[in-house]
Amino acid sequence: MDYDYDRLDxxxxxxxxxxxxxxxxxxxxxxxxxxxxxxxxxxxxxxxxKYEEMHGILDETEELQAGIIIExxxxxxxxxxxxxxxxxxxxxxxxxxxxxxxxLLDLNxxxxxxxxxxxNIMCGSYISxxxxxxxxxxxxxxxxxxxxxxxxxxxxxxxxxMKSSDNALxxxxxxxxxxxxxxxxxxxxxxxxSLEKIFHIFGG
Amino acid sequence: MRMESIxxxxxxxxxxxxxxxxxxxxxxxxxxxxxxxAKNRIAGMAHVMLPDRSASTAGNNExxxxxxxxxxxxxxxxxxxxxxxxxxxxxxxGAKMFAFSKLEFEIGAKNVESVKKTLKELGIKLVGEDVGKxxxxxxxxxxxxxxxxxxxLKGIKLVL
Numbered sequence: 001m002d003y004d005y006d007r008l009d010x011x012x013x014x015x016x017x018x019x020x021x022x023x024x025x026x027x028x029x030x031x032x033x034x035x036x037x038x039x040x041x042x043x044x045x046x047x048x049x050k051y052e053e054m055h056g057i058l059d060e061t062e063e064l065q066a067g068i069i070i071e072x073x074x075x076x077x078x079x080x081x082x083x084x085x086x087x088x089x090x091x092x093x094x095x096x097x098x099x100x101x102x103x104l105l106d107l108n109x110x111x112x113x114x115x116x117x118x119x120n121i122m123c124g125s126y127i128s129x130x131x132x133x134x135x136x137x138x139x140x141x142x143x144x145x146x147x148x149x150x151x152x153x154x155x156x157x158x159x160x161x162m163k164s165s166d167n168a169l170x171x172x173x174x175x176x177x178x179x180x181x182x183x184x185x186x187x188x189x190x191x192x193x194s195l196e197k198i199f200h201i202f203g204g
Numbered sequence: 205m206r207m208e209s210i211x212x213x214x215x216x217x218x219x220x221x222x223x224x225x226x227x228x229x230x231x232x233x234x235x236x237x238x239x240x241x242a243k244n245r246i247a248g249m250a251h252v253m254l255p256d257r258s259a260s261t262a263g264n265n266e267x268x269x270x271x272x273x274x275x276x277x278x279x280x281x282x283x284x285x286x287x288x289x290x291x292x293x294x295x296x297x298g299a300k301m302f303a304f305s306k307l308e309f310e311i312g313a314k315n316v317e318s319v320k321k322t323l324k325e326l327g328i329k330l331v332g333e334d335v336g337k338x339x340x341x342x343x344x345x346x347x348x349x350x351x352x353x354x355x356x357l358k359g360i361k362l363v364l
């Protein structure tokens with residue numbers, strides 16, 4: 001049966017908020033530790049969006065961004081994508097490694113793995129919140145990174161998802177570090193049964 | 205004067221006449237199929253994302269699929285007055301964006317393969333291509349000349 005995500009009831013919205021609270025708490029702690037630098041995160045916004053609307057969320061499809069992709073398996077299967085803008089990617093590398101690469105399109109392995117770790121933490125924070133709230137067992141794959149046009153990165157999970165589901169979960173959050181504010185996006189593309197499973201567990 | 209470009213979104217196809225310009229932004233594993241009738245100066249572009257229907261359960265949109273998308277684009281062009289014997293093709297895209305992830309299943313390469321197979325079946329000559337590799341591409345098709353411009357963030361700019 002198709003679940004009508006356009007009309008989430010209040011309970012589901014509360015669950016998403018709770019997911020945001022727990023996930024964000026996890027992320028702030030882990031990110032500050034990893035970066036060894038204080039940072040703050042605003043409460044994220046959650047949205048269920050349809051695949052066709054997906055490209056509309058990007059301000060500029062040709063804009064350089066970093067995308068870190070993680071697959072989940074176990075009782076909740078799907079793809080997480082963490083999209084970072086150039087300014088935040090730059091800031092992370094500067095903070096973690098002390099140097100900024102000349103060209104983000106030509107990163108070395110250490111720089112790539114630092115960014116993958118950030119993606120791992122960001123997605124992992126929401127994945128563990130999800131696991132805690134649903135009691136579902138979720139395992140994650142090794143992250144992979146691509147730095148290129150945002151639209152081209154985003155098309156990877158979209159195409160994979162096109163084969164089945166119509167909906168994805170969009171989490172938008174903000175980081176502030178040293179007075180700068182950065183917008184980031186996490187997208188969860190669940191396998192068809194998985195999104196439904198989440199809301200069913202919550203009695204949606 | 206620069207012509208306003210008409211955007212061909214993901215899983216869309218569009219047909220224009222000279223001197224209009226068609227553009228598909230940020231193709232990853234998708235393929236931008238550019239068809240051009242040089243005599244009647246009619247241009248068509250399809251932004252296809254999967255090789256064929258067997259790869260998807262969902263869809264009445266032919267432009268999602270390489271094989272059906274090209275056939276549909278050809279029909280649309282003929283409807284606009286294009287003649288099959290003057291049509292040639294140029295293609296770009298079909299990259300593999302993530303190096304290690306198994307997610308993509310070589311979908312880019314399969315898309316390119318399906319595009320080429322379909323063009324061959326239809327007897328449309330492929331006169332230019334920039335496909336594969338590991339980066340995103342933006343593709344423009346100029347309706348006045350049929351020339352195709354491929355841009356990427358690596359600063360590579362090609363004219364097919």
